[in-house]
Amino acid sequence: MAAPWIVDDELRDFVKPLISAPHQNFHHPDRKRLPTHRRLHGIMFVLHTDIEWAAPPVKFGFGPDSTCRRRMAEWVEAGVWQCLYEVVLAELHAVNRTDWSRTAIDSSHMRH
Structure with missing residues (x-):
């Protein structure tokens, strides 16, 4: 069984169109870039684990914590997480896998 923060190939292929490729670092043009899925694993x-951004172990190969933190912020700003949430929810609903029995609606986001 894989660790819960590891995104399997099927989900990675599903998420890939939502996540933009990292831009080239102009300060270090020769630096080899880690694959985007490694950053995703670091964020996950x-x-x-609910640890601080500076705490992920180097042995897992997530790369520098500042890059994972920066990528998380970029994806939040670009709406990646909201889009991913909506796409996954639609997929689950399409195969009748949503359990609405424990759903709460926040009135600050809904008209009454």
Whole structure:
């Protein structure tokens, strides 16, 4: 069984169109870029374990914590997480896998 923060190939292929490729670093043009999925794994690790951004172990190969943190901020600003949420929710609904029995609606986001 894989660690819960590891995004499997099927989900990675699903998420790939939503995540933009990292831009070339002009300060270090020869630096080899880590694959985007490694950054995604680093973000998922932090979110799953609820640790500080500076704490992910180097042995997992997520790269520098500042890059994962920066990529998280970029994806939030670009609406990636909201889009991913909507796409996954639609997919689950399409195959009748949503359980609405424990759903709460926040009135600040809905008209009454």
